Amino acid sequence: MTEVTEKRTDLPWGEITDETIAHAAELLGTTLRRDRMGGWVTEVNIDAISHFAQGLGDRNPLWRDPEYGKGTRWGTMLAPPTILYSVDGTTVAPRLAGVQWLYVGTDWVWYDVIRRGDIYDAPATFVKQEVKGGEFASRWLIQTGHIRYLRRSDGLMVGEAYGKCARTPRGNALKKEGKQKYKAREEYEYTAEELAAIERALIEEMPRGAEPRYSEDVEVGEVLRPTVKGPLTSTDMIAWYSGWSGAAPYGGAHGDAVRYRTRHQDYHVSEKTGAKDSAGRGHLEKKTGEDVGMGGAYDIGPQRISWGAHMLTDWMGDDGFLHTLSASVKRPNLLGDTTTWHGTVTGKEVVDGYHLISIDMHADNQRGETNSTAKATVLLPSRVDGPVVTPIPRNLTADK
Numbered sequence: 287m288t289e290v291t292e293k294r295t296d297l298p299w300g301e302i303t304d305e306t307i308a309h310a311a312e313l314l315g316t317t318l319r320r321d322r323m324g325g326w327v328t329e330v331n332i333d334a335i336s337h338f339a340q341g342l343g344d345r346n347p348l349w350r351d352p353e354y355g356k357g358t359r360w361g362t363m364l365a366p367p368t369i370l371y372s373v374d375g376t377t378v379a380p381r382l383a384g385v386q387w388l389y390v391g392t393d394w395v396w397y398d399v400i401r402r403g404d405i406y407d408a409p410a411t412f413v414k415q416e417v418k419g420g421e422f423a424s425r426w427l428i429q430t431g432h433i434r435y436l437r438r439s440d441g442l443m444v445g446e447a448y449g450k451c452a453r454t455p456r457g458n459a460l461k462k463e464g465k466q467k468y469k470a471r472e473e474y475e476y477t478a479e480e481l482a483a484i485e486r487a488l489i490e491e492m493p494r495g496a497e498p499r500y501s502e503d504v505e506v507g508e509v510l511r512p513t514v515k516g517p518l519t520s521t522d523m524i525a526w527y528s529g530w531s532g533a534a535p536y537g538g539a540h541g542d543a544v545r546y547r548t549r550h551q552d553y554h555v556s557e558k559t560g561a562k563d564s565a566g567r568g569h570l571e572k573k574t575g576e577d578v579g580m581g582g583a584y585d586i587g588p589q590r591i592s593w594g595a596h597m598l599t600d601w602m603g604d605d606g607f608l609h610t611l612s613a614s615v616k617r618p619n620l621l622g623d624t625t626t627w628h629g630t631v632t633g634k635e636v637v638d639g640y641h642l643i644s645i646d647m648h649a650d651n652q653r654g655e656t657n658s659t660a661k662a663t664v665l666l667p668s669r670v671d672g673p674v675v676t677p678i679p680r681n682l683t684a685d686k
Contacts, residue, residue, distance in 0.1 A: 300384030302425045302455065307485030310381040310415060310429070317411045318431075319376060326531045327372040330404045334529075335365045338372055341516070341529030341589075343522075344596050346493040348604060352402070358496070358604045363402040366599065367445070367608045368592040370435050371401065372530050374408035377589060378431020386456035386578045389587025390428065391614040393448040398437075398677040399607070400445075407437040413448075423467075427453040442677060451528060456578040467579030474652055475624030476517065484624055487514040494603035501634065501641035501666040508631040508644070513597035516624025516652070518585060520570055523621075526589045536564030572621070584618040590625060591615070594647055594660050597627045605667045607674045609642070610683055613660035624652045629662070637682055639671045 297306050327334045331351055339349045347354040350362045355363035380666040381385035393397035428450055435445040454467065476484075491513065515522075533539050537546025547562055555562055557577075568574035568583060575583040598608050619625050626649060633644035642663055649658035663683055665674045 297383070300456065302382065302385055302427065302453065306382050307415075307417060307427065310427075310604065313380045313412045314415060315411065315413070316459060317409050318378065318380060320408070320410055325373075326375075326534055327369065327673060328405055329401055329407070330365050330369060330373075330402060332363065332402060334349070335363065335369065335402060338369045339366060339465075339671055340530035341526040342366065342592055342596055344599075347495070348493075348599075350379065351620060354404070360399060360401070360604075365400040365402070365404075366592070366595065367394070367396050367400065367611075368588070368595045370406075370408075370422070370445050370447065371436060371588040371592065373406045374410055374433045374447075375531055375535060376410075376431065376433050376447045376593060377451055377535065378410055378412050378433075378449055379429050379451040379453060382410055382427075382453050385453045386455060387429075388578075388580075389449070389615060390452045390454045391450045392588065392591055392611070393450075394445065394611040394613075395447075395683070396445040396607070396609055396678070397680065398442060398444045404444070406444070407436045407438055408433055409436070418452075423455050426455070429453060434629075444677075454579065468581035468618055470576045470581050471620070473582075473620070474517075476652070477530060480652065481517075484514055484516065487512070487626075491600070493600040496604050498605045498667050499603045501636075501643065501668045502670070504631055504634065504643055504666065506631055510601045510629035510631075512629075513593060513600065513627045514624065515590075515593045515626075516684075517622050518619065518624070520583075520621065523585070526586065530586075530588065533564075536566040554651070570621075575618075575620070580618045581620060582618070583621040585620075585623075585625075587615045590619055590658055591660070593625065594627045594629075594649065594658065594662075597629055597647070598645065598662055598664060601629070602664050602666065605673060607665040607676065607678070608662065609665050609678060610663040611660060612662075613647075613658060615658050617657045619657050625629070625649050625657060626651075627658075635670075636671070638679065639672065640674065640678070640682060641666050641668045642683070 327677045335349050349366055369572045410431050413432045416428045418426050428452050434443050437444050530541045537543040568578050572582045627647045629647045634647045636644050645662045647660040648655050648656050667673045
């Protein structure tokens with residue numbers, strides 16, 4: 287593992303300048319230390335699976351009932367595909383101390399199911415940095431990392447992800463530019479009818495389960511059953527953190543957090559108390575969420591992307607396989623908002639005996655604003671060619 291340990295103390299804090307951009311670019315091609323972005327889960331045991339599924343509100347018995355999995359073609363309990371976010375969070379956003387990082391998307395590929403008892407290593411490499419400009423700030427960046435999820439028992443790359451983070455000014459830096467990424471707004475006031483419809487959708491949510499969804503039965507234009515999440519509460523956020531990462535992305539708690547901030551100078555200063563804390567508290571605290579330009583307390587990118595994956599795994603059934611998911615987070619989803627993921631089948635093809643179903647996806651909030659988009663490839667069993675055989679060949683969707 288390569289590591290660059292030189293620490294610069296002469297660079298401006300919280301600013302995007304030619305110097306700070308160049309300093310971050312020095313790490314391109316480097317495999318990074320992951321003491322806070324990876325390792326919340328190393329072994330995918332029953333507790334890790336259960337906690338992640340509960341954090342999603344995903345009732346699929348494949349990952350909620352150890353006995354159920356034994357009766358499926360997989361012969362064991364499985365984990366939701368995006369549990370790999372808890373092995374490594376896919377946030378690769380090096381240097382630029384004091385500059386906000388916002389998760390903007392993941393390009394996922396999975397090659398095998400994730401089984402109870404799997405143990406993973408997940409090297410992460412900083413592979414790309416793009417300088418942007420526009421309405422959010424005069425200059426901001428997108429940093430991309432490549433994470434490989436290697437099953438320790440046989441070395442197989444079970445999945446890989448390209449995680450993308452925007453690096454944007456926060457707080458006073460935004461004020462100096464006279465810009466605000468998203469204006470603060472109050473929580474949405476739902477009607478009784480709206481709340482009843484949301485609760486009904488949540489209660490009626492049901493995975494397809496053991497009944498195979500054969501490729502031959504799927505038609506282009508078919509609409510997937512939407513998946514609804516909300517109105518988002520702080521309890522929902524705590525449940526997600528419990529399965530995903532704890533406080534690890536923010537340096538930990540108490541003394542661990544102080545030691546982390548001493549090493550990395552990555553923090554947000556409360557205007558009220560003067561105390562240092564992670565800007566990550568903006569996910570739970572309205573004022574900090576406004577301060578970093580998100581308009582209020584807001585959800586987490588991998589969380590929202592995992593909600594989209596939940597829709598797909600419910601639809602495909604026990605015998606289906608989620609192969610690719612390329613998702614972009616477009617705007618904040620604030621506490622009190624409701625997100626609904628939608629999907630439509632846009633294509634079918636057979637490649638080397640694998641039946642590929644292409645799905646276009648988008649997520650809207652209760653105001654009708656699109657907050658996320660995605661494209662996915664699901665592999666389904668066939669009455670002619672039989673079940674999906676794993677591991678999936680690496681080049682199956684190379685041209686897609």
